[in-house]
Structure formats: C-alpha cells, structure tokens
Amino acid sequence: MSIKDFISRNPWSGWLLFLATVAVVFLLGILASSIVERRSEARYAYRPPTDLKPFETDNSVWGKFYPREYQSWLSTADTSFRSKHAGNKSLDILATDPELVILWAGYSFSKDYSQARGHYWAVEDNRNTLRTGAPMTPEAGPQPATCWACKSPDVPRMIDNMGAESFYKASWASMGPEITNTIGCADCHNPENMTLTITRPALREAFERQGKDISKAGHQEMRSLVCAQCHVEYYFKGEGKYLTFPWDKGMTADDIESYYDSYSFSDWTHSVSRTPMLKAQHPDYELFQAGIHGQRGVACADCHMPYIAEGGVKYTSHHVQSPLNMISSTCAVCHRQSEEELRNNVYERQDKIAALRNYLEEVLVSAHYEAKAAWDAGTDEASMKPSLDLIRQAQWRWDFCAASHGGSFHAPLEVASILSNGIIKALEARIELASILTGKGIDKVMMPDLSSKASAQKSIGLDMETLIREKEEFKKQILPSWDKAVI
Ligand code: HEC
Ligand code: HEC
Ligand code: HEC
Ligand code: HEC
Numbered sequence: 001m002s003i004k005d006f007i008s009r010n011p012w013s014g015w016l017l018f019l020a021t022v023a024v025v026f027l028l029g030i031l032a033s034s035i036v037e038r039r040s041e042a043r044y045a046y047r048p049p050t051d052l053k054p055f056e057t058d059n060s061v062w063g064k065f066y067p068r069e070y071q072s073w074l075s076t077a078d079t080s081f082r083s084k085h086a087g088n089k090s091l092d093i094l095a096t097d098p099e100l101v102i103l104w105a106g107y108s109f110s111k112d113y114s115q116a117r118g119h120y121w122a123v124e125d126n127r128n129t130l131r132t133g134a135p136m137t138p139e140a141g142p143q144p145a146t147c148w149a150c151k152s153p154d155v156p157r158m159i160d161n162m163g164a165e166s167f168y169k170a171s172w173a174s175m176g177p178e179i180t181n182t183i184g185c186a187d188c189h190n191p192e193n194m195t196l197t198i199t200r201p202a203l204r205e206a207f208e209r210q211g212k213d214i215s216k217a218g219h220q221e222m223r224s225l226v227c228a229q230c231h232v233e234y235y236f237k238g239e240g241k242y243l244t245f246p247w248d249k250g251m252t253a254d255d256i257e258s259y260y261d262s263y264s265f266s267d268w269t270h271s272v273s274r275t276p277m278l279k280a281q282h283p284d285y286e287l288f289q290a291g292i293h294g295q296r297g298v299a300c301a302d303c304h305m306p307y308i309a310e311g312g313v314k315y316t317s318h319h320v321q322s323p324l325n326m327i328s329s330t331c332a333v334c335h336r337q338s339e340e341e342l343r344n345n346v347y348e349r350q351d352k353i354a355a356l357r358n359y360l361e362e363v364l365v366s367a368h369y370e371a372k373a374a375w376d377a378g379t380d381e382a383s384m385k386p387s388l389d390l391i392r393q394a395q396w397r398w399d400f401c402a403a404s405h406g407g408s409f410h411a412p413l414e415v416a417s418i419l420s421n422g423i424i425k426a427l428e429a430r431i432e433l434a435s436i437l438t439g440k441g442i443d444k445v446m447m448p449d450l451s452s453k454a455s456a457q458k459s460i461g462l463d464m465e466t467l468i469r470e471k472e473e474f475k476k477q478i479l480p481s482w483d484k485a486v487i
Contacts, residue, residue: 050191052191054192055153057154057181057186059073059181059182062184072317073184074120076120076121076318076319078118078319083343085347086405087322087325088117088321092453093113094453098450099450101462103365103368103395103399104279107270108131108142112130115405120182120183121182122182123180126148127176127482130467130468132172133474134473135478136477139174140173144168144172144236145169146236146241148179149168149200149202150229150230152187153184153199154178155199156187156199159201164242164243165242168236168240169240187199196219196225196226202229203232205244206247206248210247220297224285224300227284227285227300231300232282232283233245233280251283257393266278273371276392280396280399284404284405285300286404287406287407290411290413298334305317306323306326306330306333317329324346353412357401357402360398360422360426363423363430364395364426365447366430367390367394367430370434371391373442377440378440387429388429390429391426397419401422
C-alpha cells in the first residue's frame with residue numbers, strides 16, 4: 001500500500017504526518033541553535049577580554065583567563081611517557097651511548113647530556129646541567145646569557161629591558177635571578193589579542209637577512225614559526241655572543257656548513273684529534289622543511305599541539321609532547337590507518353636511521369684516535385689538514401641528524417642521505433690517516449675505554465668528581481637566591 005493510499009483511507013493520518021513534520025523541524029531547530037551557541041561559546045573560550053600586561057611572564061596569570069590551555073600546558077611536567085626512541089622521561093644519553101663523550105671531547109656536552117623533556121622543565125634543567133657549570137659570582141663563566149635564550153618568557157622581557165646585544169653579552173649567572181618562568185604563554189602569544197607572535201629577535205633577523213618579512217607569515221605558517229624560535233640550529237656570533245641563525249645560504253646541512261666555513265667558524269677544538277669542530281644544535285625546523293609533511297604544509301602544532309574537544313569547546317592542547325602519546329588526535333586526524341600501523345611507520349624510519357647514526361659514531365671515534373696517533377707520531381699540520389677537514393665534515397653531518405631529535409621521522413630520506421655522506425667522509429678520513437700512520441710505521445692505535453660513561457670521561461681526562469662537587473656547592477649556595485618559583 002502506498003503512502004497516498006494510506007492517507008486516503010485514513011483521513012487523520014495527513015494531520016499526523018503534518019504534526020510529526022512540525023515536531024522534527026522544531027527539534028532540528030533546537031539542535032542547530034545549540035550548535036551555534038556552542039560555537040560562539042567555543043569562540044568565547046578562545047578570546048575573552050583580558051587585562052594581561054605587556055610581557056606578562058607568569059604563566060599562572062594567563063591561566064586565569066585560559067584555564068584549559070593552562071592546564072594542558074602544566075601537563076608538560078609529566079615525565080612518564082617513553083616511546084621506542086624518545087618521550088618525556090629524562091634519559092642520560094652519555095650513559096646509554098658513551099661514544100658521544102669522545103665525539104664531544106673538549107666541549108661541555110661531554111660532561112652532561114640528557115634527552116629533552118617537557119617545556120615545564122626547561123629552566124630547571126638549564127640551571128642543573130653540568131654544562132652551565134658552577135659560577136659562584138655573577139660575572140663568572142663559563143656560559144653567556146645567550147644560553148637562556150630558548151628557555152623562558154623572561155628572555156623577551158629582558159631583551160626589551162636592556163636590548164638584545166647587552167642581554168647576549170651578559171653572563172649566564174648574572175641573568176640567573178631574572179630567568180625564573182619556564183617556556184610559556186608569552187613566548188608564543190601577544191598578550192593584547194592572543195594572536196601567535198614571534199618574540200625572539202634571532203628568528204626575525206634571520207628572515208630579514210633573506211629579505212622576508214616574518215610579520216606577514218600566514219596563520220598555518222605561524223603554527224610552526226613559533227616553534228622555530230627555539231627548535232633550530234643557531235650559534236653565538238663573535239665576541240658579543242650574538243644569537244644568530246646561520247640560514248643566509250639556506251637551511252640544509254650543506255648550506256649551513258658552507259655558511260660556517262665562509263667565516264672559518266668553529267665551536268671548539270677537539271681535544272683528542274685537535275680538529276676545529278662544529279656543534280649542531282637542534283635543527284628540527286630546518287629538517288622538517290625537507291620532509292613530506294613540511295612540504296605538504298602540515299605544521300608543528302598539527303602533530304604536537306592537537307585540537308581537543310571538551311564538552312562543546314574545542315581548544316588547542318598545550319601539552320607539547322611526542323605525538324605517539326596522542327595518535328588518535330594527531331596522525332589519525334589525517335590518516336585512516338590503525339594506531340599500531342602509524343606507530344610502526346614512525347619506528348621503522350627511526351630504527352633504520354639509528355643504525356646508520358650508530359655506525360657513523362663508531363667510525364668517528366676511531367678517526368679521532370687515529371688522528372691523535374698521527375699527531376703523536378709528529379705529523380705536521382699541513383699533512384693533517386685533509387683528514388681533519390673530513391672529520392669536521394663527517395661529525396657535522398652526524399650531529400645535525402642526532403641533535404634534531406625528531407628528524408628521523410620528520411624527514412627520514414634527508415636524514416639518511418646526510419648520514420650516508422657523513423659515513424663516506426669519516427671513512428675517507430680513516431683512509432687518509434691510515435696512509436699517514438703506515439708511513440710512520442704505526443699499525444696499532446689505542447682506543448678509549450667505552451664500556452661506560454665514566455670510563456669514556458676518564459679517557460678524555462675529565463675530572464667528573466670535582467665538576468659534580470662544584471655544581472652541588474653552586475646549587476646549595478647560589479641557586480636559592482635565584483627565584484625559587486620555577487613555574
Ligand atoms: C610553544 C608556543 C605556545 C605556547 C608556549 C603557548 N601557546 Fe597557546 N597556542 C599556541 C598555538 C600554536 C595555538 C594554536 C593557534 C591557532 O591555531 O590559531 C595556541 C592557541 C591558544 C589559544 C587559542 C585557543 C585555542 O585553544 O586554540 C589560547 C587561548 C592560548 N593558546 C593560550 C595559551 C596560554 C594560556 C599559554 C600559557 C599557559 C599558552 N597559550 C602557551 C602556541 C603556544
Ligand atoms: C622558548 C623556546 C621554545 C619554544 C618556543 C618551543 N620549544 Fe619545545 N623545547 C624547548 C626546550 C628548551 C626543550 C627541552 C626542555 C628540557 O628538556 O628541559 C623543549 C622540548 C620539546 C619537546 C620534547 C618534549 C617531550 O616531552 O618529549 C618537544 C616535542 C617540543 N619541545 C616541541 C615543540 C613544539 C612543537 C613547539 C612549537 C609549538 C615548541 N617546542 C616550542 C624550547 C622551546
Ligand atoms: C606529521 C607529524 C609531525 C609534525 C608535523 C612535526 N612532528 Fe615533531 N615529531 C613527530 C613524531 C612522530 C616524533 C617522534 C616522537 C617519538 O619518537 O616519540 C617527533 C619528534 C619531535 C621532537 C623530539 C621529541 C623528543 O621527545 O625528543 C621534537 C623536538 C619535535 N618533534 C619538534 C617538531 C617541530 C619543531 C616541528 C615543526 C617544525 C615538528 N616537530 C613537526 C611528528 C611530527
Ligand atoms: C595535518 C595532516 C597530517 C597529520 C596530522 C599527519 N600526517 Fe602524515 N601525511 C600527511 C600528508 C599530506 C602526507 C603526504 C601524502 C601525500 O601527499 O600523498 C603524509 C604522509 C605520511 C607518510 C608517508 C611519508 C613517507 O615518508 O613516505 C607517513 C608514513 C605518515 N604521513 C605518517 C604520519 C604519522 C605517523 C603521523 C602522526 C605522528 C602523521 N602522519 C600525521 C598529512 C598528515
């Protein structure tokens with residue numbers, strides 16, 4: 001029986017259908033208005049009126065206006081997650097990989113180096129690492145204030161106060177009492193209107209030198225550029241230790257190397273092989289550009305700061321962390337595969353890169369000690385130069401990849417290619433050195449004891465007991481006078 005027949009046999013049913021339609025339309029109306037209301041509620045949650053003062057560095061003050069963002073930001077204190085190669089648990093990398101002590105011999109990284117953890121810890125970790133030493137007076141070294149540059153919203157405040165040049169030139173310890181709030185709201189947001197903003201002069205200046213005006217960057221670009229203020233390769237230029245991003249010739253490992261070579265720049269001289277070395281920092285932004293996600297316009301925040309829906313409100317998670325601890329709100333927004341498959345995609349790339357990286361570490365350790373043996377046998381500087389150049393180039397390539405903590409997933413092909421070139425150069429260095437050593441009648445070279453971090457540190461002559469004792473003294477005597485409130 002058709003609907004038409006049914007209605008003609010039951011005259012009341014027309015009315016029934018009419019009323020049912022009215023009811024459905026009414027309910028749809030309520031639903032629509034509730035969605036609109038929620039949307040505006042969500043929008044309200046984004047930008048309520050605030051009375052934040054310029055350079056407000058206290059994150060908890062911002063938290064009063066933006067409780068969801070603040071609460072999720074606080075979660076960066078969490079140190080319970082470990083993925084196969086990363087995560088937010090602090091890990092003593094020199095202990096798991098004593099080769100690195102040798103690669104950094106003569107440089108502060110050989111004393112202490114741990115895996116990065118959440119933003120909440122930035123100030124505390126910088127205070128406590130042996131790399132910043134134990135300055136008992138504000139003027140004492142060993143580091144410049146530039147070392148604070150990527151740790152705190154107090155940095156833009158102080159730069160506004162005293163000018164970038166004077167800030168960078170000051171000593172690390174003299175700025176210690178000023179830098180008390182860890183990476184937070186004022187590092188990425190303009191307190192007037194909550195838009196994303198660039199607070200670090202070095203990023204602005206690097207773009208300016210390339211003729212680009214960063215203030216014209218689009219919204220999606222800004223969702224990466226805020227990270228590029230810190231997660232990049234940098235160096236301290238000249239006597240004034242002026243924080244500079246070395247991008248004038250481009251952002252690849254080769255481009256940046258030729259920039260440094262053009263200045264004959266070196267970060268330090270290797271204490272075993274006497275090579276003038278480069279230390280890569282964390283070129284995550286640079287390497288990310290070379291990967292498929294960067295090339296397709298995906299932003300750092302898409303994977304590290306996903307949107308979260310809570311009640312009717314959508315907000316950005318400020319728990320910046322490994323996306324593998326939140327696959328369903330990151331990768332799965334764009335990919336349909338299972339969580340397990342996506343995780344394995346990451347691990348597969350990281351495992352293969354790690355194998356190349358570990359091999360290059362071993363070759364480099366041998367090269368440094370063979371160079372030492374060649375020096376010890378009285379080889380002159382000119383004969384050493386070709387091998388030392390190759391060691392510098394090989395280790396730059398290793399460090400560029402190792403220091404970019406996310407590079408093996410962000411840009412696996414680029415990283416594999418850089419590491420392969422590094423391996424070739426390190427092996428070439430060893431071939432050069434082998435011919436020098438053969439000429440000197442040396443067929444056996446002493447290698448360091450790599451059975452533990454302690455034995456590796458001893459091999460390069462580090463007196464760890466004294467360093468640790470001095471640091472403890474500093475923590476007891478000086479640190480309490482710096483502001484206690486780390487949040
Ligand atoms: C490392 C950079 C960074 C830091 C630090 C940071 N934010 Fe954000 N914030 C972002 C990004 C990226 C977005 C997403 C912006 C967009 O896509 O429009 C965002 C968005 C927001 C929004 C807009 C609403 C939303 O949730 O999307 C608010 C409000 C906000 N943040 C508050 C805060 C507060 C409060 C703090 C400090 C506790 C803070 N932010 C720290 C980068 C940061
Ligand atoms: C003001 C400088 C600064 C900014 C801006 C910044 N970071 Fe960081 N980030 C750091 C420092 C410093 C650490 C290491 C902290 C530690 O280990 O004490 C870190 C650590 C991390 C970690 C490791 C944390 C973990 O739990 O595994 C990730 C991931 C990360 N940042 C991603 C980002 C992303 C994505 C952005 C942009 C949305 C960003 N960061 C913006 C300085 C910064
Ligand atoms: C397509 C997703 C994606 C994008 C986009 C992305 N990352 Fe990552 N990132 C990852 C994954 C996956 C890892 C590996 C995490 C792990 O091994 O636990 C990672 C790791 C990292 C790490 C190391 C974390 C640690 O615990 O050591 C940092 C730092 C980082 N990314 C920063 C960035 C920055 C800065 C950008 C933008 C320039 C960015 N990421 C863009 C997916 C992404
Ligand atoms: C905002 C969207 C977006 C997010 C989030 C995202 N991806 Fe992708 N992903 C893409 C795009 C776009 C491509 C390029 C595919 C293309 O153009 O055909 C891609 C490519 C890939 C590829 C193939 C690349 C290669 O090396 O061959 C893998 C694997 C992948 N994504 C894994 C992940 C994982 C794991 C995560 C989470 C950590 C993630 N993606 C997060 C958009 C995204």
